[in-house]
Amino acid sequence: MIIVAAGCSFIWGTELKDCRHHGPMGYSLSTWPANLAKNQNADYACVAESGCGNTIIARNIINFCENNTDVFPIVQWTWPFRFDFKAIGINATKWETLGPWQADEQFRPGEKLTEEDGLFEYARKNNEKAKMTGIDTLANVFFKYVGSHEYWPIYSTFKEIVFLQNYLKNKGIPYLFTCADATSLFYNYTVEKENDPFIKDLLNQIDMNNWVLFPPGTRGDETKTPRGFYQWAVENKYAIAPGGHPLEQAHIDASTMMQEKFNELVKEHLQ
Amino acid sequence: MNWLKSIYNRITLELRYRKKLRELRKRDPFIYK
Numbered sequence: 001m002i003i004v005a006a007g008c009s010f011i012w013g014t015e016l017k018d019c020r021h022h023g024p025m026g027y028s029l030s031t032w033p034a035n036l037a038k039n040q041n042a043d044y045a046c047v048a049e050s051g052c053g054n055t056i057i058a059r060n061i062i063n064f065c066e067n068n069t070d071v072f073p074i075v076q077w078t079w080p081f082r083f084d085f086k087a088i089g090i091n092a093t094k095w096e097t098l099g100p101w102q103a104d105e106q107f108r109p110g111e112k113l114t115e116e117d118g119l120f121e122y123a124r125k126n127n128e129k130a131k132m133t134g135i136d137t138l139a140n141v142f143f144k145y146v147g148s149h150e151y152w153p154i155y156s157t158f159k160e161i162v163f164l165q166n167y168l169k170n171k172g173i174p175y176l177f178t179c180a181d182a183t184s185l186f187y188n189y190t191v192e193k194e195n196d197p198f199i200k201d202l203l204n205q206i207d208m209n210n211w212v213l214f215p216p217g218t219r220g221d222e223t224k225t226p227r228g229f230y231q232w233a234v235e236n237k238y239a240i241a242p243g244g245h246p247l248e249q250a251h252i253d254a255s256t257m258m259q260e261k262f263n264e265l266v267k268e269h270l271q
Numbered sequence: 272m273n274w275l276k277s278i279y280n281r282i283t284l285e286l287r288y289r290k291k292l293r294e295l296r297k298r299d300p301f302i303y304k
Contacts, residue, residue, distance in 0.1 A: 009301060051301060079299040100295035144284070148291040184298055244300050 001266075002043040004064050005033035006057045007076035010180055010229055011048035015241035016248060022050055022122065030248050032229070033074040035255035036262050042072070051126075053082030053097050054157045058164040065173060072266065073168065076229060077161060077179040080153035083142065087135070098147065102130050102139035123243075150188075151196070157185065158202035165207060174269035176262055177211045179228040187225045212261045214254075229254055 005011050013019040013028020020026040027046040028034065037044035045068075047060035054077055061073045082099045130136040139147075146152050161177070168175045179185050186203075214232035217223050222235045233246035233254070240246055 081295050081299065099301075100292055100299060101301075103292055143292060144288045148288055148295065181298065 001070050001072055002045055002068055003033060003037040003072050003074060004045045004047060005074045006061045007048045008052050008078040009050035009245060011076050012046060012050050014050050015243050015245040030251055032251040032254035032258060035251060036258060051097055053084040054078055054160040055084035056095055058160045061164060062167055065171065071173060073175045075177050077185065079181055079184050080157035081147055083147060096135055098139040098142055100143065102136050103143035155199060162202055162205045174265050175210055176265055178213060180230040182213050182226050182228040183223055183231065212258055
C-alpha cells in the first residue's frame with residue numbers, strides 16, 4: 001500500500017529539519033502522514049504544495065490515484081480563501097495560487113521575516129514573481145470583489161471536498177481527511193450557512209466518517225469547536241518555526257492521535 | 272450628488288476590504304508563494 005499525502009506546507013513539511021527544498025522529492029518524512037506510513041510499514045509519497053489552495057490538493061490526489069494502484073490518500077485541506085487558477089500568460093504549465101498575502105500590494109517579506117529566517121529568500125522570490133507576472137494585481141481585484149467575502153471561499157472548498165470524496169468513493173479508494181483550520185472551514189461563517197440551501201446541501205454531502213478533527217480546546221481563549229492541525233498545534237504551544245510551521249513534536253503527537261482512525265479505515269478497506 | 276455617493280461607496284468598499292484582508296492574513300499567516 002502507498003500512503004499518499006496532500007495538503008499545503010504543513011504536509012510538505014516546510015521548515016522541518018529533513019525538508020530539503022520545495023522541488024520534486026524535497027518533502028519531509030517527519031510529517032504526521034509520513035509517521036503513519038512508517039508505523040504501517042507502507043510506502044509513502046507526498047503531493048502537497050506549499051502555499052497552495054484546495055483545488056490543487058484535490059487535483060494532485062486524483063492525478064496520483066490515476067497513475068498508481070493500492071493507494072491510501074491522506075488529505076489535510078487548507079484555508080478556504082486560497083484560490084488556485086491556471087492563469088493565462090503567467091505560467092502555462094503550473095497552477096498559481098492567489099491568497100490574502102498576494103492581494104496586499106504593499107507587502108514586503110522583510111516585514112514579517114528577517115533575512116536569517118530560512119523562508120525569507122523563498123518568500124522574497126515568490127513576492128517578486130507575483131509582481132512581475134501580475135498575480136498581485138489579479139489577487140487584489142479578485143479579493144476585493146470575491147475572495148474576501150465569505151461565500152465563495154466556502155462554496156468552492158466544499159465543492160472540492162465533495163468532488164474528491166465522491167471520486168475516491170466511486171473508485172473504492174480508502175481515504176482520511178482532516179484540515180489545517182477547522183474554524184475557517186466549518187465554524188466561522190455565518191449568513192450563508194444558515195440561509196443558503198446550496199451551501200447547506202454541500203455540507204450535508206461531506207461524509208464526516210472519514211474525517212478526523214483535533215479535539216476542541218478547554219483552556220481560556222482556545223477554540224471551543226473541533227480544531228484543525230495548525231490551530232491545535234498553536235493553541236497547545238508546540239514549538240513553531242520562524243515562518244510559522246509547527247515543528248516535529250507536533251507531527252509526532254498528531255500522528256498518535258490519528259493512528260486509531262487510520263487503523264480503523266485501513267482495516268475496513270482490507271475486509 | 273451621484274458622484275459624491277459613488278466616491279463614498281468606493282471608499283467604504285475599500286475600507287471594508289482592507290479590514291477583511293487583515294483578518295484573513297491573521298488567520299492564514301503564511302506569506303510565501
